[in-house]
Amino acid sequence: MASMRNDLEPFFKPRHIAIVGVTRSESGFGGMSFLQKLQEASFPGTLYCINPKATEIRGLPAYPNLSSLPLVPDLAMVCVAAAHVPAVLEECGRIGIRYIHILTSGFKEIGTEQGRQLEEQIAFIAKEKGLLIIGPNCMGPYCPASGLTAWGAIPGAPGPLGVISESGSITQRLTEYAYSLGIGTDKAVSVGNGTVLNSLDFLEFMGQDEGIRVIALYIESMRDGRRFFDLVRGINKRKPIIAWKGGKTEVGARTATSHTGGMAGEQMIWEAVFRQTGVIQVSSLDEWMDAVSAFALLPPPGSRGVFLIGGGGGTSVVSSDTCIHEGLDVPSPSSATMKKLRETVPAVGSIAGNPLDDWQTFVNPAYFGAILDLVCREPAMGMVIVSRLISRKAFHTSSLPDSIPETIEQVKQRENRKPVVFVVDSEGGDPELAAQGASLRAEFGRGGIPAYPSVKRAARALIHLYRYYKRLDQINILRVIQER
Amino acid sequence: MASMRNDLEPFFKPRHIAIVGVTRSESGFGGMSFLQKLQEASFPGTLYCINPKATEIRGLPAYPNLSSLPLVPDLAMVCVAAAHVPAVLEECGRIGIRYIHILTSGFKEIGTEQGRQLEEQIAFIAKEKGLLIIGPNCMGPYCPASGLTAWGAIPGAPGPLGVISESGSITQRLTEYAYSLGIGTDKAVSVGNGTVLNSLDFLEFMGQDEGIRVIALYIESMRDGRRFFDLVRGINKRKPIIAWKGGKTEVGARTATSHTGGMAGEQMIWEAVFRQTGVIQVSSLDEWMDAVSAFALLPPPGSRGVFLIGGGGGTSVVSSDTCIHEGLDVPSPSSATMKKLRETVPAVGSIAGNPLDDWQTFVNPAYFGAILDLVCREPAMGMVIVSRLISRKAFHTSSLPDSIPETIEQVKQRENRKPVVFVVDSEGGDPELAAQGASLRAEFGRGGIPAYPSVKRAARALIHLYRYYKRLDQINILRVIQER
Numbered sequence: 001m002a003s004m005r006n007d008l009e010p011f012f013k014p015r016h017i018a019i020v021g022v023t024r025s026e027s028g029f030g031g032m033s034f035l036q037k038l039q040e041a042s043f044p045g046t047l048y049c050i051n052p053k054a055t056e057i058r059g060l061p062a063y064p065n066l067s068s069l070p071l072v073p074d075l076a077m078v079c080v081a082a083a084h085v086p087a088v089l090e091e092c093g094r095i096g097i098r099y100i101h102i103l104t105s106g107f108k109e110i111g112t113e114q115g116r117q118l119e120e121q122i123a124f125i126a127k128e129k130g131l132l133i134i135g136p137n138c139m140g141p142y143c144p145a146s147g148l149t150a151w152g153a154i155p156g157a158p159g160p161l162g163v164i165s166e167s168g169s170i171t172q173r174l175t176e177y178a179y180s181l182g183i184g185t186d187k188a189v190s191v192g193n194g195t196v197l198n199s200l201d202f203l204e205f206m207g208q209d210e211g212i213r214v215i216a217l218y219i220e221s222m223r224d225g226r227r228f229f230d231l232v233r234g235i236n237k238r239k240p241i242i243a244w245k246g247g248k249t250e251v252g253a254r255t256a257t258s259h260t261g262g263m264a265g266e267q268m269i270w271e272a273v274f275r276q277t278g279v280i281q282v283s284s285l286d287e288w289m290d291a292v293s294a295f296a297l298l299p300p301p302g303s304r305g306v307f308l309i310g311g312g313g314g315t316s317v318v319s320s321d322t323c324i325h326e327g328l329d330v331p332s333p334s335s336a337t338m339k340k341l342r343e344t345v346p347a348v349g350s351i352a353g354n355p356l357d358d359w360q361t362f363v364n365p366a367y368f369g370a371i372l373d374l375v376c377r378e379p380a381m382g383m384v385i386v387s388r389l390i391s392r393k394a395f396h397t398s399s400l401p402d403s404i405p406e407t408i409e410q411v412k413q414r415e416n417r418k419p420v421v422f423v424v425d426s427e428g429g430d431p432e433l434a435a436q437g438a439s440l441r442a443e444f445g446r447g448g449i450p451a452y453p454s455v456k457r458a459a460r461a462l463i464h465l466y467r468y469y470k471r472l473d474q475i476n477i478l479r480v481i482q483e484r
Numbered sequence: 485m486a487s488m489r490n491d492l493e494p495f496f497k498p499r500h501i502a503i504v505g506v507t508r509s510e511s512g513f514g515g516m517s518f519l520q521k522l523q524e525a526s527f528p529g530t531l532y533c534i535n536p537k538a539t540e541i542r543g544l545p546a547y548p549n550l551s552s553l554p555l556v557p558d559l560a561m562v563c564v565a566a567a568h569v570p571a572v573l574e575e576c577g578r579i580g581i582r583y584i585h586i587l588t589s590g591f592k593e594i595g596t597e598q599g600r601q602l603e604e605q606i607a608f609i610a611k612e613k614g615l616l617i618i619g620p621n622c623m624g625p626y627c628p629a630s631g632l633t634a635w636g637a638i639p640g641a642p643g644p645l646g647v648i649s650e651s652g653s654i655t656q657r658l659t660e661y662a663y664s665l666g667i668g669t670d671k672a673v674s675v676g677n678g679t680v681l682n683s684l685d686f687l688e689f690m691g692q693d694e695g696i697r698v699i700a701l702y703i704e705s706m707r708d709g710r711r712f713f714d715l716v717r718g719i720n721k722r723k724p725i726i727a728w729k730g731g732k733t734e735v736g737a738r739t740a741t742s743h744t745g746g747m748a749g750e751q752m753i754w755e756a757v758f759r760q761t762g763v764i765q766v767s768s769l770d771e772w773m774d775a776v777s778a779f780a781l782l783p784p785p786g787s788r789g790v791f792l793i794g795g796g797g798g799t800s801v802v803s804s805d806t807c808i809h810e811g812l813d814v815p816s817p818s819s820a821t822m823k824k825l826r827e828t829v830p831a832v833g834s835i836a837g838n839p840l841d842d843w844q845t846f847v848n849p850a851y852f853g854a855i856l857d858l859v860c861r862e863p864a865m866g867m868v869i870v871s872r873l874i875s876r877k878a879f880h881t882s883s884l885p886d887s888i889p890e891t892i893e894q895v896k897q898r899e900n901r902k903p904v905v906f907v908v909d910s911e912g913g914d915p916e917l918a919a920q921g922a923s924l925r926a927e928f929g930r931g932g933i934p935a936y937p938s939v940k941r942a943a944r945a946l947i948h949l950y951r952y953y954k955r956l957d958q959i960n961i962l963r964v965i966q967e968r
Contacts, residue, residue: 082832106832109797167798173912180913220801246798251814252805255797255839283805284940286911313593313739314651314730317704321736321767330735348566348590355739426918427770427937428657429664429926434910435919442913453911456768 008197008205010099011134012143012187014075015045018066018097020088021080022049022057030103031079032057034150041154043147048073066091075099077140077150082106085136086121093129102135108193109137119195126196138192139168142175144185152176152188159184160296162212164202166191166220167246170285174216177289180438182445183296186211200227207235214295216288217243220256225269233277237475240468242280242291245270278471280464290461293450298419300469303382305331306462307375308355308455311362311387316355319387319455326459328466330354331380340374354381362389365406372410376417382466384420385458388451390437404440408447415448419465422451423458492681492689494583495618496627496671498559499529502550502581504572505564506533506541514587515563516541518634525638527631532557550575559583561624561634566590569620570605577613586619592677593621603679610680622676623652626659628669636660636672643668644780646696648686650675650704651730654769658700661773664922666929667780670695684711691719698779700772701727704740709753717761721959724952726764726775729754762955764948774945777934782903784953787866789815790946791859792839792939795846795871795909800839803871803939810943812950814838815864824858838865846873849890856894860901866950868904869942872935874921888924892931899932903949906935907942 017038022031031049035058038047047060048069054062063069066076066088076097078088082104092100107119119136126133134140142149142163144156151168153176161178163185165171171190178185187209189202199219206212215235222228232241247256249267274281280295282288306328310316320330333341333354344367345352350359361368368386375381411420422444426437437453444451452458501522506515515533519542522531531544532553538546547553550560550572560581562572566588576584591603603620610617618624626633626647628640635652637660645662647669649655655674662669671693673686683703690696699719706712716725731740733751758765764779766772790812794800804814817825817838828851829836834843845852852870859865895904906928910921921937928935936942 110831112831165798167796167801169796170798170802176914177912218798220798244802246801246805249805249808249814251808251838252801254816255804255835255837256801283809284802284938285909286938289913312651312653314649314654314702314704317651317730317736317740318654318728318768320739321730321733324733324735325767330733332738347594347596351739353739354735425769428661429773429922429929430660431919431922431926434922435915438913438915438918442915445913454768454770 007132008202010074011101011132011141011189012148013146014073014099014148016048016071016073016075017043017045018048018050018069018073018076020050020066020076020078022051022054022062024051024054024057031077034077034079034103037150037152037154038147041147041149041156045147066097067095072096075101078102078104078135080104082115082118082136085118086125089122089125089129089131089133092131093125098130098132100131100133101138101140102133102192103138103140104135105137107136107195119193122195131196133196134189135192136195139171139190142171142185142188153179157184158186160211160213161185161188161292162206162209162215163188164191164199164206164215165189165218166194166199167218168192170218173285174289174292177285178292181289181293181442182448183293194223198223200224200231203231203235207231207238213239214292215239215241216292217241218246218288219243220246222270225273229273229277232273232279236278237472240280240295242282242288242295242464243274244282244284244288245274278468280468282464286457287460290450290452290457291464293445294419294421294461294465295468297448297450298421298465299416301382301419301462301466303329303380304463304466305329305380306383306385306459307378307381309361309371309384309386310351310355310357311389313351313357315387316351316357319385320355322455323385323459326456327463328383328459329380334378334380337374337378359389361386363403365403365410368407369410369413372414372420376414381418383418383462385423385455385462386420387423387425387455388440390424390426390433390440404443405447408444408449411449412447419462420449421458421462422449423453423455424451425454427453491616492686494558495585495616495625495673496632497630498557498583498632500532500555500557500559501527501529502532502534502553502557502560504534504550504560504562506535506538506546508535508538508541515561518561518563518587521634521636521638522631525631525633525640529631550581551579556580559585562586563588566599566602566620569602570609573606573609573613573615573617576615577609582614582616584615584617585622585624586617586676587622587624588619589621591620591679603677606679615680617680618673619676620679623655623674626655626669626672637663641668642670644695644697645669645672645776646690646693646699647672648675648683648690648699649673649702650678650683651702652676654702657769658772658776661769662776665773665777665926666932667777678707682707684708684715687715687719687725691715691722697723698776699723699725700776701725702730702772703727704730706754709757713757713761716757716763720762721956724764724779726766726772726779726948727758728766728768728772762952764952766948770941771944774934774936774941775948777929778903778905778945778949779952781932781934782905782949783900785866785903785946785950787813787864788947788950789813789864790867790869790943791862791865793845793855793868793870794835794839794841795873797835797841799871800835800841803869804839806939807869807943810940811947812867812943813864818862818864821858821862843873845870847887849887849894852891853894853897856898856904860898865902867902867946869907869939869946870904871907871909871939872924874908874910874917874924888927889931892928892933895933896931903946904933905942905946906933907937907939908935909938911937
């Protein structure tokens, strides 16, 4: 499909969508749920339902087949049973629908001879008719800016994120997660079995897409190692690729084969590719999302040193341990800064230094801003983690004053100077606390500041950020030397 | 204090408590907040407030000093400023109060000469008068069964957990966390600077306390390595000690010194002690709590193999990776089991095997029970992780039927056969989802089944469980061989 790689944009901006295979029952998953979600999200284009047994579905006229439509749609979403898919593709070819997403499962991934043959038919018809196909066995394209949110959180929000994934549920969860934290998605695609168009085609496409600043990639199989290597090496210098490799272990790989029908590559080769290309490697949904928010929202850090503003004595101790364990430094402040801290930090019940344990930073935004200024002057402090207190039953504070808007303002005033992230740790098993913590983190996120549920997750996101930009610096220095 | 180590029980069962230093202002932290919490929790004994400037506080008569009380209290909680603490201790000695908790900070931990001298005075008076003292600079004792919950979640619940900690906030958070998940605490103590009684004294005490089945220990400093080694080696054979060492890194240790005034021991020595004694080592609050619930609720696993019941194709792939990364196995089912699975698991959209991806396990408790029976028959499957689906905006299920009570019942019917845990992953930034997930996990917890927010955390808890019992088995086998 090499000649068509730059031609994928229309998948994400359809004005006329045909959904092939919409049942009349409102429950269940498939064409009907796509129709429901697109209607709920007020898709601005036209939706055509294909169902030979219906005349009307959810207020829209239904058509017996694609050929009877009043026009040629830009995109067909194919949701009929696997055995009927080849006939639908033939019809697409006949009437000139080039962009097709196949949701249907039951091909190579189920391991039967029939499944394998059906998938070969898809590839054959696509080649013969010049069809561009996403799938089968996947959730397909997603683009909030054009109202294309057949799956995913409603309302979708546009933003700097591009997502390419070989798992539908994982794609859905990441886009939903990003939306909840105030980070929008430019385009996402779940590629499934990748019979015609695969992850690499969309990687190449998103690498050139100027609206996308951060690429999140979930990949299980390696089909063309050389192309993968060249692509990620080139793109990762311009925009960070945050990759989650599923099927790292033998069992995971065995499961991956039943999942998307691809053979999982050898983990050692993957490791080498990730290392040599500088791709950011993560291994869980949380770590993926955490890195995405760091790269989407933060400036490059100047050093690996972190200034910790902690919440309590024991917490300060273990937060330092955690940061260092994750690869950050927790440097001592200079004597000038220590002198200033000792002037304002209470001697009893607080700790002046790094970590700084001083309740005034939580209740007095101006004081917090002054501390940030102190930190910004110290070259050794490349980043700041603020472990935000939260009211708890177990603590003696019934409530803390809501100084978050002013606190966000203090950080924004110093924007682009040093990365500042918050930790709102609301774990503790209590549902009310869990909701409160998620709300506070989302409030920071919507304010443009990453907020994490633990110091460990904040530190992991920041070390990814640090290493990525450090490597870019080294590449640039090398280039300058070579160009002399 | 060697002769008094077995004499610590009265700290946790006081009938008459004097709170020394109760301000008249209802806000803030200190004697007043202790009084409030004890009153709110309906402490069944008598509370005496000491304040020379008041005659009545929150409906109770106030007394100018301990000597003017109508009787000698079992426990004094000292909350006056540091400089006044020695005089209060002298008075305790004079009138015969032996059990004392000092909340006050401002001693060795602040690093001043005055602080150091005041702390030496505490030690001196204690020795001279034969006082048993918890603190200073700590939250002190906690025992829900006797209504002693001057701090901590309300209502406290009795249960199998013992907590010993050198951080007040960390102790509070663990007991609150355990309560929220349905696991009660028998006794907890925050020891602070440990001037008179330290962590090891309480470790020895809780090791002999029959009500305590699991000990959670947060420790920063090592004062008597030999005693620590001997104690944990002996106790850990009878009941698991789950230890979190704060101040693992140089910076953490530096902070620990300002926190509880103790010098943090060398990490290498700690590692050796943990390894040789088989103490379960954790490094975050979540991991600590996760291990506590596993040990409190689960039978010993027979092997390190885990049977995964997953939630989606991609999730099954990465769950396998995660379990293996944490040290578990994900063995293939026997051919007899595979035959049975293939008969019932749908070919399209599901995966028969290990992991098992089959939506029927979530909606049909009897079917889930039949799967458990299959697993229980396989010696290679030592444990079960069920990754429970949760309704999400991004998914097409608007709601799932609530089959949790029946699902819990299915597990309980097979209790003591194999450890079964659930994962309810509600991360995704959405406050409502976060609350819903926490509620579901708590529902499982109250049903006696551990439920974790991620496969990673479940796997980590289970590998701790497996390794602990595996080591006990080896010790027992060795003993049998030696006794022959």
